[in-house]
Amino acid sequence: MAQAKTLPVKTHQAKAQFGYRRHPDQDRASQSPAEHPVVIVGAGPVGLSLAIDLAQRGQRVVLLDDADRIGEGSRAICFSKRSLEYWDRLGVGDRMVAKGVVWSVGRIFHGESLLYQFNLLPEDGHKRPAFINLQQYYAEAYLVDRIQDLPAVDLRWRNKVTALEQRNDCVALTIETPDGAYRLHAQYVIACDGARSSLRQMVGAEFAGQVFEDQFLIADVKMTAEFPTERWFWFDPPFHAGRSALLHRQPDDVWRIDLQLNRYADPVVEKKPENVRPRIARMLGHDEFEFEWISLYKFQCRRMDRFIHGRVIFAGDSAHQVSPFGARGANSGLEDAENLSWKLDRVLRGTSPASLLESYHTERSMAADENIRESTRSTDFMAPNSHQEARLRKAVLSLAKETEFGKRMVNGGRLSVPCSYDSQLSSRDADSWRGGPPPGCSMLDAPIAEQSYLTDAFRKDGTDFTLLSFSNGAALDPPDGVRNIRIGGSGFADPSGLVAQRYDAEPGTAYLLRPDGYVAARFRHPTREAIAAALSRAQGLN
Numbered sequence: 232m233a234q235a236k237t238l239p240v241k242t243h244q245a246k247a248q249f250g251y252r253r254h255p256d257q258d259r260a261s262q263s264p265a266e267h268p269v270v271i272v273g274a275g276p277v278g279l280s281l282a283i284d285l286a287q288r289g290q291r292v293v294l295l296d297d298a299d300r301i302g303e304g305s306r307a308i309c310f311s312k313r314s315l316e317y318w319d320r321l322g323v324g325d326r327m328v329a330k331g332v333v334w335s336v337g338r339i340f341h342g343e344s345l346l347y348q349f350n351l352l353p354e355d356g357h358k359r360p361a362f363i364n365l366q367q368y369y370a371e372a373y374l375v376d377r378i379q380d381l382p383a384v385d386l387r388w389r390n391k392v393t394a395l396e397q398r399n400d401c402v403a404l405t406i407e408t409p410d411g412a413y414r415l416h417a418q419y420v421i422a423c424d425g426a427r428s429s430l431r432q433m434v435g436a437e438f439a440g441q442v443f444e445d446q447f448l449i450a451d452v453k454m455t456a457e458f459p460t461e462r463w464f465w466f467d468p469p470f471h472a473g474r475s476a477l478l479h480r481q482p483d484d485v486w487r488i489d490l491q492l493n494r495y496a497d498p499v500v501e502k503k504p505e506n507v508r509p510r511i512a513r514m515l516g517h518d519e520f521e522f523e524w525i526s527l528y529k530f531q532c533r534r535m536d537r538f539i540h541g542r543v544i545f546a547g548d549s550a551h552q553v554s555p556f557g558a559r560g561a562n563s564g565l566e567d568a569e570n571l572s573w574k575l576d577r578v579l580r581g582t583s584p585a586s587l588l589e590s591y592h593t594e595r596s597m598a599a600d601e602n603i604r605e606s607t608r609s610t611d612f613m614a615p616n617s618h619q620e621a622r623l624r625k626a627v628l629s630l631a632k633e634t635e636f637g638k639r640m641v642n643g644g645r646l647s648v649p650c651s652y653d654s655q656l657s658s659r660d661a662d663s664w665r666g667g668p669p670p671g672c673s674m675l676d677a678p679i680a681e682q683s684y685l686t687d688a689f690r691k692d693g694t695d696f697t698l699l700s701f702s703n704g705a706a707l708d709p710p711d712g713v714r715n716i717r718i719g720g721s722g723f724a725d726p727s728g729l730v731a732q733r734y735d736a737e738p739g740t741a742y743l744l745r746p747d748g749y750v751a752a753r754f755r756h757p758t759r760e761a762i763a764a765a766l767s768r769a770q771g772l773n
Contacts, residue, residue: 331363440533556644
């Protein structure tokens with residue numbers, strides 16, 4: 232390991248505390264409760280992003296949080312390319328990337344030997360990197376700052392939901408504040424209140440799945456070091472024999488270290504700094520570091536049976552939970568927000584039926600199952616639960632030293648990628664395709680000019696459906712509610728040819744993109760009638 236030295240600064244985190252403010256809704260005690268289209272509960276990354284997204288679509292949002300500050304500790308730190316593209320559309324992507332640590336390379340070690348390395352984004356021509364590492368408290372702070380520019384979002388700190396009553400046309404909430412309780416009504420309530428969701432308990436929903444017994448210690452330490460900006464994972468390292476370890480760099484010279492512990496380890500004892508320090512010192516070869524945050528966790532892979540309960544909709548950790556290896560928790564929650572926002576907007580406007588929301592449950596529960604499946608496989612490999620699993624891992628690690636197929640079997644946490652939906656909103660291909668993203672898959676990025684990308688063109692008005700069309704075909708007048716991004720001719724350039732390549736675009740090809748950037752349909756020889764039919768299906772109208 233590279234040497235490090237102590238920084239001449241004190242431990243510091245980007246904490247922000249917000250004052251409680253009384254709201255006029257609290258002065259309606261003798262009147263009927265205030266009515267709002269949407270109330271979001273929980274001002275974490277998912278709730279904040281969803282509130283911004285809905286506000287940019289013209290919806291008024293009340294956002295409640297029972298705390299009065301940004302959460303402490305780095306918590307989620309790995310944010311994916313897909314999340315950054317979403318945050319671009321919310322107006323905060325540049326700030327996240329500027330502060331974050333950009334990376335795409337990972338290395339996996341067995342003992343002191345390097346088994347293999349991987350690159351999550353080996354090709355050029357993408358605006359955003361595969362991942363950035365950024366402490367969650369920074370991400371939340373930037374999202375709160377963005378909300379200050381959006382009058383449509385009413386963010387209320389120290390407002391705790393204590394009761395919920397479902398009615399035919401609304402949800403009645405009771406909210407506790409320092410000034411006492413008050414009530415309000417919402418057409419829809421979105422629960423983004425985390426793994427210990429109180430709203431989940433209020434609707435009587437189960438949170439079923441598996442809790443793994445092995446424990447992991449998280450230590451964020453501040454130091455200067457010459458480690459490369461990569462993800463390093465060890466099986467059976469010499470400094471932590473028989474267990475696993477992980478090292479990640481964060482901004483501000485902070486390093487995330489995860490160490491697997493015995494399942495019988497006492498959490499209270501293990502979290503004491505005087506007990507953590509020797510473990511970290513053995514890893515680094517010195518003890519010249521300062522602690523930023525120490526925590527202990529167990530793997531949990533669980534989800535709700537249904538994400539929609541009447542007019543209460545669950546997103547993020549309140550709906551599903553996975554182990555942190557693979558960066559599938561926060562990124563999956565942000566994909567929930569991205570999926571839900573445009574559908575809820577259409578339902579509130581009356582341009583799509585309420586049944587469109589059912590596709591949120593269908594698609595995102597499919598994604599939750601995929602994430603839980605991958606997370607469980609990673610957990611079983613990293614922390615075998617039986618002698619058979621331990622023998623299998625030993626054999627795989629041995630094979631990985633000699634063979635390529637053995638390397639592919641090693642599982643140090645399969646990292647987050649966008650889910651592909653087998654969705655009722657998608658129109659099946661009627662044409663032959665050699666490549667390109669099929670219906671139900673996320674759009675792909677590519678350059679369309681110097682320092683400009685396809686995702687930039689998409690996000691400029693990413694509240695509508697979009698027709699991505701290629702020149703040398705008939706110029707189509709898209710149906711109402713569909714804007715056009717045309718590649719070639721008088722439209723955007725394709726200087727590297729990567730747009731055509733990544734979309735398998737013959738002349739005249741067209742893709743219908745949903746407001747969340749997923750492919751709804753694609754055509755070799757599009758007609759207005761065919762696009763209209765696919766649009767109707769994607770809007771939940773047939």
